[in-house]
Amino acid sequence: MQQAPLHVLVVEDEVVNRDVVCQILNYFGHQVNAVDSGLAALNAVRDAHYDVVVMDCRMHDMDGLETTRRLRAGEAGPGGIGVPIIALTAQAFAVDRDACLAVGMNDFLTKPVDIDHLALAIERWGRRPRTGQHVCPPHADAGPCCQPGAAPKVFDASVLAALPMVADGSQPAYGQVVLDLYFKSLPTLLGTILSAASSGDAQTVQRTAHSLKSSSASVGAMAMAACAADAELQLRKGNPDMSRWPSRFDMEYERLCTMLGRPHALLPESAVRSC
Incomplete structure (x- = not known):
């Protein structure tokens, strides 16, 4: 017998990741709501029942860890105390996993x-009885999303081709x-990085590169992912030199647009040149 769909809340402030996760969950038959901030997540859990929450860890205003703390403290009512919360993060190290567990995330x-x-x-989490126990199976360190080695492809078409609704032909245009x-979000993200780098704002560069x-x-x-990962890693290590990032990001943007035949939106020229 087919199981009933689960009611899932996706909390993610980045539009591309949010859409991909929602579409995958819809594909598997679940009922999905999405919000783009921790505060909106608290309100959503207060207003409706959810079987499971998928929580981005690095959001701009209130991050996923603080949002989870507030849910577990009952700030969104009783529904937030026991709802299973699955962390979703681009940081794949044991220390990040431990931080998620420490605030009460489940996976x-x-x-x-x-x-x-x-x-x-x-x-696993949406259908198990709620016991208030937060247990995450062990994960080995996977390292950053872009591992060192051979030069990464400018564009790897297999990534989008592997999306289930594309692979099975049910939504071939997705x-x-x-x-x-x-591509709609890219000029804003890159413009933020370039402007922040030119003004020496390492925190904004690191956050946006993430x-x-x-x-x-x-x-x-x-x-582009490898370039962003490198910038974030260097800043996390405390390397304040951002002089090479504007030109490198601009170069990767141009390569990507050229390969895919996309228009190359103008980025802040002063920012590219000033570093």
């Missing part, structure tokens, strides 16, 4: 999202839909 998945792992986690979303890393990997823009 830990990395971006770009693995479709099978997401589907299994939703079923790959182009999400790619359009990505978002760009995961959204780029989600659509197969692997060279």
Whole structure:
């Protein structure tokens, strides 16, 4: 007998990742609502019942860890105290997993999202009785989303082709839909990075590079994802030199647009040159 769909809340502030996760969950027959901030998540859980929450860890205003703390403290009513929460993050190290567990999350998945792992986690946590116990199966360190080695492809078409609704032909155009979303968001993300780098705002560069890393990997823009991952990693290590990032991001943007025949939107020229 077919099981009833689960009611899932997706909390993700990056538009491309949010859309991909929602479409995958819809594909598997679940009822999905999505919000783009921690505050909106608190309100959503207060207003409706959810079987499981998929929570981005790195959101701009209130991150996923703080949102989870508030849910577990009852700030969204009794529904937030026991609802299973699955962390979704581009950071794949044990220290990140431990931080998620410490605030009461139940499971830990990395971006770009693995479709099978997401589907299994939703079923595992969404259908088990709520006991208030927060247990996450062990994960080995996977490292950053873009591993060192051979130079990453400018664009890997197999990433979008592997989306289930594209692979089975039920929504063959979805790959182009999400790619359009990505290119629509790209000038804003890159413009923020370039402007922040030119003014020495390392925190904004690191935060925005984190978002760009995961959204780029989600659509197969692997060279851009690697560039963003490198920038984020260097800043996390405390390397304040941002002089090379504007020109490198601009170069990767031009390569990607050229390969896919997309218009190359003008980025802040002063920012590219000033570093």
